[in-house]
Amino acid sequence: MGLDDRKLAVLRAIVEDYVSTQEPVGSKALVERHQLGVSPATVRNDMAVLEEEGYIRQPHTSAGRVPTDRGYRLFVDRLSRVKPLSPAERRAIERFLVGAVDLDDVVHRTVRLLAQLTRQVAVVQYPSLARSSVRHLELVPISTTRLMLVMIADTGRVEQRLVELPGPVPADDVTDLRRLVNEKLAGARLSDTPPLVQTLVDEAPPELRPTMTTLATVLLETLVERHEERIALAGTANLTRGGLLDFQGSLRPILEALEEEVVLLKLIGETEPSTTRVLIGDENEFDNLRAASVVSTGYGPGATIVGGLGVLGPTRMDYPGTIATVRAVARYVGELLAQN
Amino acid sequence: MGLDDRKLAVLRAIVEDYVSTQEPVGSKALVERHQLGVSPATVRNDMAVLEEEGYIRQPHTSAGRVPTDRGYRLFVDRLSRVKPLSPAERRAIERFLVGAVDLDDVVHRTVRLLAQLTRQVAVVQYPSLARSSVRHLELVPISTTRLMLVMIADTGRVEQRLVELPGPVPADDVTDLRRLVNEKLAGARLSDTPPLVQTLVDEAPPELRPTMTTLATVLLETLVERHEERIALAGTANLTRGGLLDFQGSLRPILEALEEEVVLLKLIGETEPSTTRVLIGDENEFDNLRAASVVSTGYGPGATIVGGLGVLGPTRMDYPGTIATVRAVARYVGELLAQN
DNA sequence: TCCTGGCACTCGACTGTAACGAGTGCCAGT
DNA sequence: ACTGGCACTCGTTACAGTCGAGTGCCAGGA
Numbered sequence: 253m254g255l256d257d258r259k260l261a262v263l264r265a266i267v268e269d270y271v272s273t274q275e276p277v278g279s280k281a282l283v284e285r286h287q288l289g290v291s292p293a294t295v296r297n298d299m300a301v302l303e304e305e306g307y308i309r310q311p312h313t314s315a316g317r318v319p320t321d322r323g324y325r326l327f328v329d330r331l332s333r334v335k336p337l338s339p340a341e342r343r344a345i346e347r348f349l350v351g352a353v354d355l356d357d358v359v360h361r362t363v364r365l366l367a368q369l370t371r372q373v374a375v376v377q378y379p380s381l382a383r384s385s386v387r388h389l390e391l392v393p394i395s396t397t398r399l400m401l402v403m404i405a406d407t408g409r410v411e412q413r414l415v416e417l418p419g420p421v422p423a424d425d426v427t428d429l430r431r432l433v434n435e436k437l438a439g440a441r442l443s444d445t446p447p448l449v450q451t452l453v454d455e456a457p458p459e460l461r462p463t464m465t466t467l468a469t470v471l472l473e474t475l476v477e478r479h480e481e482r483i484a485l486a487g488t489a490n491l492t493r494g495g496l497l498d499f500q501g502s503l504r505p506i507l508e509a510l511e512e513e514v515v516l517l518k519l520i521g522e523t524e525p526s527t528t529r530v531l532i533g534d535e536n537e538f539d540n541l542r543a544a545s546v547v548s549t550g551y552g553p554g555a556t557i558v559g560g561l562g563v564l565g566p567t568r569m570d571y572p573g574t575i576a577t578v579r580a581v582a583r584y585v586g587e588l589l590a591q592n
Numbered sequence: 593m594g595l596d597d598r599k600l601a602v603l604r605a606i607v608e609d610y611v612s613t614q615e616p617v618g619s620k621a622l623v624e625r626h627q628l629g630v631s632p633a634t635v636r637n638d639m640a641v642l643e644e645e646g647y648i649r650q651p652h653t654s655a656g657r658v659p660t661d662r663g664y665r666l667f668v669d670r671l672s673r674v675k676p677l678s679p680a681e682r683r684a685i686e687r688f689l690v691g692a693v694d695l696d697d698v699v700h701r702t703v704r705l706l707a708q709l710t711r712q713v714a715v716v717q718y719p720s721l722a723r724s725s726v727r728h729l730e731l732v733p734i735s736t737t738r739l740m741l742v743m744i745a746d747t748g749r750v751e752q753r754l755v756e757l758p759g760p761v762p763a764d765d766v767t768d769l770r771r772l773v774n775e776k777l778a779g780a781r782l783s784d785t786p787p788l789v790q791t792l793v794d795e796a797p798p799e800l801r802p803t804m805t806t807l808a809t810v811l812l813e814t815l816v817e818r819h820e821e822r823i824a825l826a827g828t829a830n831l832t833r834g835g836l837l838d839f840q841g842s843l844r845p846i847l848e849a850l851e852e853e854v855v856l857l858k859l860i861g862e863t864e865p866s867t868t869r870v871l872i873g874d875e876n877e878f879d880n881l882r883a884a885s886v887v888s889t890g891y892g893p894g895a896t897i898v899g900g901l902g903v904l905g906p907t908r909m910d911y912p913g914t915i916a917t918v919r920a921v922a923r924y925v926g927e928l929l930a931q932n
Numbered sequence: 933t934c935c936t937g938g939c940a941c942t943c944g945a946c947t948g949t950a951a952c953g954a955g956t957g958c959c960a961g962t
Numbered sequence: 963a964c965t966g967g968c969a970c971t972c973g974t975t976a977c978a979g980t981c982g983a984g985t986g987c988c989a990g991g992a
Contacts, residue, residue, distance in 0.1 A: 276984090278983065278984050278985085279984075279985080280983085280984080281983095290935070290936085291935070291936050291937075292936095292937095292984095293935075293936055293937070293938090293986095294934085294935055294936070296984085296985065296986075297934095297935085297986090299985090300985090300986075310984090310985085311944095312942090312943065312944065313941095313942050313943055313944085313984085313985070314941090314942050314943045314944065314982090314983065314984050314985065315943085315944075315983080315984070315985090316983080316984065316985095317984095353753060353754065353813075354752060354753050354754055387732070387734065387740075388732045388740070390730050390732060390742065392727070392728045392730060392744055394727065400727075400728075400744055400750075402730065402742055402744070402750065404732055404740055404742070404752075408754070410740075410742065410750065410752045412694060412744075412750045413693060413694050414693065414694055414748070414932070473693075486851060487851075488828065488847050488850075488851065489844055489847035489848040489851060491847070492842065492843055492844040492847065502832065503832055503843065504829055504832040507828050507829035507831070507832065508829040510828075511826060511827075511828065511829060616955090618954065618955050618956085619955075619956080620954085620955075621954095630964070630965085631964070631965050631966075632955095632965090632966095633957095633958095633964075633965055633966070633967090634963085634964055634965070636955090636956065636957075637957090637964090639956090640956090640957075650955090650956085651973095652971090652972065652973065653955085653956075653970095653971050653972055653973085654953085654954065654955050654956070654970090654971050654972045654973060655954080655955070655956095655972085655973075656954080656955065656956095657955095
């Protein structure tokens with residue numbers, strides 16, 4: 253495909269203008285606002301080629317050009333440099349995150365910060381249990397046949413669950429159970445726990461066996477299977493910026509998608525230790541989000557990744573700025589977590 | 593104000609028709625769809641009176657009538673009976689709530705259920721700490737100078753917080769602290785804890801005094817002052833039903849308000865042990881929500897109220913149905929909580 | 933070969949006019 | 963006190979016409 257430097261420059265100019273003005277951009281306006289050194293007619297020829305290749309399109313005849321998803325993709329991959337953050341933004345990040353007292357607080361502050369800085373919808377995944385280790389397991393008697401199981405992970409997450417015991421269990425036994433469970437599981441990565449839980453049952457003294465079996469079931473359910481992941485969301489009001497032009501007039505599908513934890517996790521949840529990810533338009537797998545783009549990255553203390561965070565906005569977004577902000581916030585959050 | 597029975601019947605008919613059709617209703621359509629026993633001309637006269645009194649208004653000269661906030665208020669107070677739920681709805685409620693394993697689960701299921709049944713935005717307040725009692729306090733050593741403080745309330749809520757100790761504390765001391773704290777606070781209502789925490793410090797053995805002081809500070813902060821309340825939200829996508837006619841075309845202010853926990857708490861948080869509350873249009877105190885109505889009620893095990901729940905929708909909503917649903921869900925949730 | 937100015941063309945946006953009709957207020961009659 | 967009739971209002975829709983931004987193409991020039 254013959255895309256010489258000037259054609260790429262034209263594409264870049266189109267994307268930048270369209271992102272900032274939100275209006276289809278024509279050849280005349282382009283040469284006025286950018287130093288391309290050629291005439292509108294030449295630009296028109298280039299545009300025709302770009303359109304043929306699928307990077308831009310015309311909403312209707314007699315209108316200017318608009319980038320396609322493919323055009324944004326090329327722009328992000330080859331035509332843009334990540335913008336450095338302004339000092340004001342850096343300061344905002346620090347000021348916002350300083351003083352967080354626990355994990356919940358960190359996550360909430362982060363998601364609000366992201367929404368505010370990018371002026372888009374922000375999503376933060378809580379540190380994934382699958383990537384956490386057990387710090388401590390606590391058993392709190394609620395009644396003679398009920399325990400509250402509380403798990404504290406090294407990432408600061410705390411999960412609890414009520415356990416219905418098969419029969420009354422004296423306080424001393426609870427102490428024993430607590431000791432056994434912690435000896436076996438404390439320090440273990442959550443993904444490694446299932447076999448350990450099994451040996452817990454096998455090795456339990458006979459009188460504790462039934463209780464331990466129940467406990468083991470709940471442990472596996474709570475720690476491994478059930479709603480293992482949590483999500484925080486902020487900035488949905490930002491969806492209404494840009495009138496009804498973005499998202500082709502209906503927020504409905506977007507709002508629906510945002511209510512589905514599974515969807516959000518697939519979008520911003522980190523699987524491999526990747527760098528920043530950008531999903532443009534229908535590159536994501538959800539029909540509801542065809543008109544949206546997602547910028548996400550992993551975060552975690554040091555080099556390890558424990559969760560993902562990112563933002564969602566119209567395909568017509570400021571990618572360089574957004575990418576920079578998402579990365580910076582992830583880095584700060586990582587540092588914050590490393591301190592604990 | 594001379595509102596005879598027929599005029600009230602006309603108002604009721606207008607509200608019902610407008611709610612179901614979403615279109616201004618005229619005199620002719622009214623007599624066709626309701627057995628009023630009089631002619632359109634008569635209805636027109638009644639309408640003129642109702643309009644003069646501020647219960648209905650005309651969007652423009654040649655359009656039908658639309659209820660005003662005041663009209664809805666009269667309708668809710670005097671013209672409507674709470675609809676009994678359909679058996680299908682009752683079944684839906686039971687099916688939805690059965691099988692919840694912990695408080696988080698109950699709240700999430702409840703808020704989704706409410707959103708689904710009413711087809712509006714649902715809000716559920718977690719059981720208020722102020723109305724809970726301490727069931728157990730757990731201290732988990734994280735390092736020699738750090739503790740994780742975990743509080744379990746009788747409502748099932750679990751709050752945690754990291755405590756930075758003034759100096760290293762041996763494991764035995766942690767055991768002592770745990771015992772002291774629980775002896776003093778377990779069973780106490782959270783609203784009664786501040787003086788108890790003070791005596792904890794006063795009565796602490798000298799060697800534990802500094803640690804206990806730090807702990808006390810965090811206890812007060814966590815349990816009494818800080819983000820004491822939590823909120824769950826669902827069904828924001830329902831705001832887009834009815835096109836852009838509701839909410840005068842812009843979802844923005846609504847979405848902004850929904851992100852403010854403080855706002856939601858004021859709307860659905862229960863203060864006095866009231867019955868169902870209905871706030872219509874600008875009866876609520878927030879400018880952003882002038883175009884919205886809120887139906888809320890308290891819930892809790894047995895007769896006590898531990899939190900609030902409700903829904904938010906356009907002023908043009910099915911009040912009798914919504915009120916019935918909100919009440920029913922609150923009652924079921926209460927029963928569920930009573931079982932724990 | 934590549935760029936440029938010129939030109940005809942397209943088509944959405946906007947404006948003005950006219951017909952339509954739902955709905956009203958008023959009044960005279962029962 | 964209610965009703966039928968009637969003139970009136972005014973938003974909606976349809977249609978025609980103008981305007982102009984923007985395009986594609988072509989012939990001429992560097």
